[in-house]
Amino acid sequence: MAFDPKREDYQRLALRFAHTLDAGDPVSATHSFASFGRRFAQDRDSLPQSDSDRAFHLVVQATDLLDYQLPFASEDSAAALLSRGRECLEEAVGLDPACHDAHRMLFSPSEMAFDARYQFLHEHEDEVGASCSAAAKSAIADAEPERAELAADIAMRPYLRWLASMAEVSLICGRNRETIRLCEKLFSLDPRDTADARFTLALAYAKLEDDQGFDALVARYSQLSPYRAPDDGWMLLSQLSLAHKRNDLDTARQVLGRLVKVYPDCEYVLVRQSELPDGAFARVLVTPYSEDEMVLAISEASVVFQEGYDMTGRGVLGAWLAREVTALNPEAAEDALRDMQDTRGDGF
């Protein structure tokens, strides 16, 4: 599970629409609802919506520009995407001053230092929490009982994303205990971990070399994520890092073996070790165990790779991983090294 902005947009309007039908006759309501999908896709403006729904739709548009188009854009078109994304977000906060997602995304990492971003999120953490809880309460009061849970859940999501962003940023800032606090807070609000905060938490345990904390996370992984085993890229890279830090290189190699089995053809990505900006809205949606997912995991794990005195510039673990993977798959490593040289003008 992860945050799907388009789906959330749909759910918001569907709830709103259903709410307007409640007062009328059930037969015509069913008939009307049958046309909802078409109207949502083709004639959105004809559907009932509040300013906060419109603001969220602008957030969705900004997310598409900033998180899904920008990473693949040429240098020439990047500036335009950024400014269009920004316009959407500014319009969103104009329409709905309580559009926390838009406020958060305006403080994007590309525009300010991580610490300033962390401070901003930290300063407003309680306020956003109170605002979303109040919205959830009134959603429950307004909605029909069968829809109340979803309505409350949607009302809380901006706060979950706020905390998840904070957890990611605090990890980058080197505030690992804060990351743990935030992830625990997220789990208490969202026991099924919609935000995939456990990925961030695994890396924080690796940073603090907290084997016990990591093992406890493995033990409760199935509660947090019933449909996935604890073998995602973040967990495996954290486990690998913990073994490397104990200088238990045999175990580190075993975990690497598991990683290349679970993520087929990931050797190129493991050597390339690209760093991407984090998604402005949330972690971008990717298919579990895909190469894209490994790209994300590797990028977020750069906090554990790029540490220590290392003359290659990769960091001690990053260099170890590149060496090991090169031995496993020299061809993929060669491709990665060549592409790194092409894009950076220097080789590792």
Next chain:
Amino acid sequence: MDAREELVQRCATRRREKIGTLSDEGFAELILAARNDPASFVDTPAEEAFAALVAALATYEQSLANDDLLDDDEYTTARKRRLSTLADACDRAATIDPGCTDARLVSILTRDLGPDDLLTQLLELRSDADASIADGDAWNDVFSRPSLRLDAALVRTCLDGSRFKMTLDRAESLLDAAPSDTLGIRYTAALAYARLEDETGFDALDARFGHRGNTWSNLARAIMLYKLGRMSAARRALQGYCELCGGAAYALLRPEFVETYLPDRPAVAPSSFKEAVLAVHESEPIIADVPDFIAWAQTQPWLEQSASQFADKNDLDW
């Protein structure tokens, strides 16, 4: 490492063992004589190897003198040459006596290995070298010191390789073996506690040494409190770091290249600028892990002011 003085102590101690019983005054006389002419006291392969190491380190020290006059390429060439000369001399010393841990340690350290490879080689040496050390404070026994130095190099290598729990495990046992901590292991440990955001461990270490702060622990405390988000306390700790040590602000904002420790941290005056340069150098991986720490430090007006004043006074670039 005061290698020559250790040779003197070793030779005098060996000679006393030969003589049998000797009063304290007699031993003091023996030390004076050995200090005057250590070579004439060298009568075992172990001391011969150690004397060869002493000579190699002295030659190395002398070769550092003219570095300031060299351009970058010349410097790199000169550095390579003197490290390889040192390594060869150490290897020869180790041939005289394979038990000369210091010679083998220095030889490994000259190779500019990355932390992973360095750790592997040091661990191999550790399993090979004599690990028996004297009871009580092992530092007081001159023959235990090579083993302690090897352990100290291991502690620093663990830190450089981002193995902070290993750093602390090894540091703790080394501090138990040699509580006087002449090798300054507590400095490395303070950095590891800060990096792990382990305030309890940090405080316990601080208490163990009577809460007498030092350049490393003050800087480490500032980093740790920053990481824990206690910004006013972090600011005070940073101030403490700057006030304790002349030129500390300058050292933090203008880190310098520091040569590999051969075999241990060079002796510098406590709370001197040189000490701050070493502390910052050793903290670099931990500072780099907190990407906005330096930017935050620079927002403290007194820090920049202190650094620029120090630069003016000492004719340094700013």
